[in-house]
Amino acid sequence: MNPNNRNTLPKTRDLPMPVAAQQSYGLSEQSWKVLTEVTFPTAKTPEAILMALDYCKARKLDIFKKPVHIVPMWSAGLGRNIETVWPSIMEIQTTASRTGVWAGMDRPAWGPDVTKTFTGRYKDDNEQWQESSITVTFPEWVAVTVYRIVGGKRCAFTEEVYWLEAYSTAGGKNSQVPTAMWIKRPKGQLAKCGKAASLRAAFPEECGYAAEEMDGKTLDDIADGSVIDGSATVVNATEADNEDRVWAGDAGVDANRVIDLSQIHPKVQKAVAELVRRTAAAGAWKAAYDYANQKFKGIDLTFALAELDKVSEIAPNATQVLGQADSTAMPPLSPKEMAMTQARQALGANR
Structure with missing residues (x-):
């Protein structure tokens, strides 16, 4: 040949x-x-x-x-x-x-x-x-x-x-x-x-x-079969309530930057999608923002907060108010899910 x-x-x-x-x-x-x-x-x-x-x-x-x-x-x-x-x-x-x-x-x-x-x-x-x-x-x-x-x-x-x-x-x-x-x-x-x-x-x-x-x-x-297409998400903190949410800016991340999805590891994208899904099902938005700030860093955190913002703004009537009691918790993860979450974070930190 x-x-x-x-x-x-x-x-x-x-x-x-x-x-x-x-x-x-x-x-x-x-x-x-x-x-x-x-x-x-x-x-x-x-x-x-x-x-x-x-x-x-x-x-x-x-x-x-x-x-x-x-x-x-x-x-x-x-x-x-x-x-x-x-x-x-x-x-x-x-x-x-x-x-x-x-x-x-x-x-x-x-x-x-x-x-x-x-x-x-x-x-x-x-x-x-x-x-x-x-x-x-x-x-x-x-x-x-x-x-x-x-x-x-x-x-x-x-x-x-x-x-x-x-x-x-x-x-x-x-x-x-x-x-x-x-x-x-x-x-x-x-x-x-x-x-x-x-x-x-x-x-x-x-x-x-x-x-x-x-x-x-x-x-x-x-x-895992998802398409990476170079799309972007714009994070704009001024479009939502600043009093009850934990913004990316609080964690030393630029909350108004454009996120290039090719910079987000596919496994981190999948972990964030699962977080959004579980949060929407339970309506535990305050706990979800706290969870994201604990588990993600840098641009991964900015991406996670942006994804939570999008869903919480689209369906506000189907979710609890972000300012409700701090006792609201995420639905418990199984041991397998906990292990997968830890592995995803390790991949995201070492990529």
């Missing part, structure tokens, strides 16, 4: 511009053509590009610099690929830079080279399975050191990423054959994953997973 013949796309495509692209973003036909043919040449639907536009608008990013990628991910639940939006390594670096405490990054340190032959199936441009055998020489691992100012000191954060654990497969978990990009740039792609991992370690509240890490993965492996 010649990797240069894989994943090649026609030079021009007919991807019609939605009315929303012009009305909401003021795009011209020429700008849309650039987005479809240059910026996002692999996008299969206009809706995927609109998601990318939404992400960039919320984060105040220039979409023509391609700060995000549209990544198709297989969903076993739906039986098809879903187009998702993930930040590029450039966008993650931009996010770290905006904190004002990013203090540089060392050149990657490489492990020994390994040569391995991959045999199996991959999907061609027509989504048909083809048999393939390809030999790739790649570094066993990479380690990138990122520096952050903590307490006035320059602190180092280093993560090791292994090629065999990080590379993208051409057929998801049903294939071991690398994608064309990982065959063409085995060091370059691994370097991007190494940078993303170390930036995430240094800036766990700001930096999420990169598109280079998600390419070739399946939704079921990372999010």
